[in-house]
Amino acid sequence: MKKIEAIIKPFKLDEVREGLSEVGITGLTVTEVKGFGRQKGHTELYRGAEYVVDFLPKIKVEVVLADDIVDQAVEAIVKAAHTGKIGDGKIFITPVEQVIRIRTGETNEAAI
Numbered sequence: 001m002k003k004i005e006a007i008i009k010p011f012k013l014d015e016v017r018e019g020l021s022e023v024g025i026t027g028l029t030v031t032e033v034k035g036f037g038r039q040k041g042h043t044e045l046y047r048g049a050e051y052v053v054d055f056l057p058k059i060k061v062e063v064v065l066a067d068d069i070v071d072q073a074v075e076a077i078v079k080a081a082h083t084g085k086i087g088d089g090k091i092f093i094t095p096v097e098q099v100i101r102i103r104t105g106e107t108n109e110a111a112i
Contacts, residue, residue, distance in 0.1 A: 030062075031060045034058065
């Protein structure tokens with residue numbers, strides 16, 4: 001099993017969710033996060049005063065899935081989140097040792 005964490009632009013969330021649904025992924029977790037990479041923030045004007053926005057709003061999508069569909073899920077995320085502009089995001093893939101569904105006690109792939 002693997003855990004995919006994708007940091008994407010907020011307006012791409014629906015497209016990513018739909019793309020993951022198309023490859024058979026039924027559950028995911030979404031968190032509103034802030035951060036920056038090469039974008040390094042930007043300057044905005046508010047009530048006549050200029051200020052720097054260091055951390056940009058992003059969305060973190062997390063999903064745990066079986067090893068055999070990881071490549072399909074990554075491809076779906078990349079396709080849906082891609083704009084071609086800086087700040088499209090990143091995908092992190094890490095191994096998951098064990099999953100336990102609290103309600104039923106099911107473990108590992110049965111619990112996904």
